[in-house]
Amino acid sequence: GAGVSQSPRYKVAKRGQDVALRCDPISGHVSLFWYQQALGQGPEFLTYFQNEAQLDKSGLPSDRFFAERPEGSVSTLKIQRTQQEDSAVYLCASSLVEAGPANEQFFGPGTRLTVL
Amino acid sequence: TQLLEQSPQFLSIQEGENLTVYCNSSSVFSSLQWYRQEPGEGPVLLVTVVTGGEVKKLKRLTFQFGDARKDSSLHITAAQPGDTGLYLCAGEGWSGGSNYKLTFGKGTLLTVNP
Secondary structure (H helix, E strand, O other): OOOOEEEOOEEEEOOOOOEEEEEEOOOOOOEEEEEEEOOOOOOEEEEEEEOOEEEEOOOOOOOOEEEEOOOOOOEEEEEOOOOHHHOEEEEEEEEOOOOOOOOOOEEOOOEEEEEO | OOOOEEEOOEEEEEOOOOEEEEEEOOOOOOEEEEEEEOOOOOOEEEEEEOOOOOEEEEOOEEEEEOOOOOEEEEEEOOOOHHHOEEEEEEEEOHHHOOOOOEEEOOOEEEEEEO
């Protein structure tokens, strides 16, 4: 497909489990972003990659959150020892060029994580 | 602290009515984007406004960026059931911050009843 894809679409985890969320950006897109969207809220920035380099991880809420994009395409967001407050929709977005003013970000459908 | 305040949070109207939703901030943004998000999907960009005072029209949707680049509005004329969704505004480059981070409001959930 031509858009951003994410998998799995839904994930249920028991508290304390580790999870890995995958993002396949649009082919050739340089920039990749992860956002967290809690119920009834707008998305909140987590981290930004330019190709394989993680240039900004200031939005990651704790050291249990880790993201990587080793070959500059697919990205994985890993959450260790999940807690109930991690329950949210995790959105991935990609952009054609290096991030800059008014560049369009294309969002995937998100992964809905529920931690019991 | 929510940097972008959207109002109203919820709006339910009948088909054919007009409506306006607002996005306000005390901070200056280099640009502001409006998105629509449907259940189970990611946000889809509707428009980007960059210049203070700018007005953009997209069919029945009219977007305005405030002169001071701190606020914006979205006006929909003759709303249709297909307009139903969560409307999000997102500011870029908050008060000199990184020109790629999007700061989103909480959104306005619009329901247009047939």
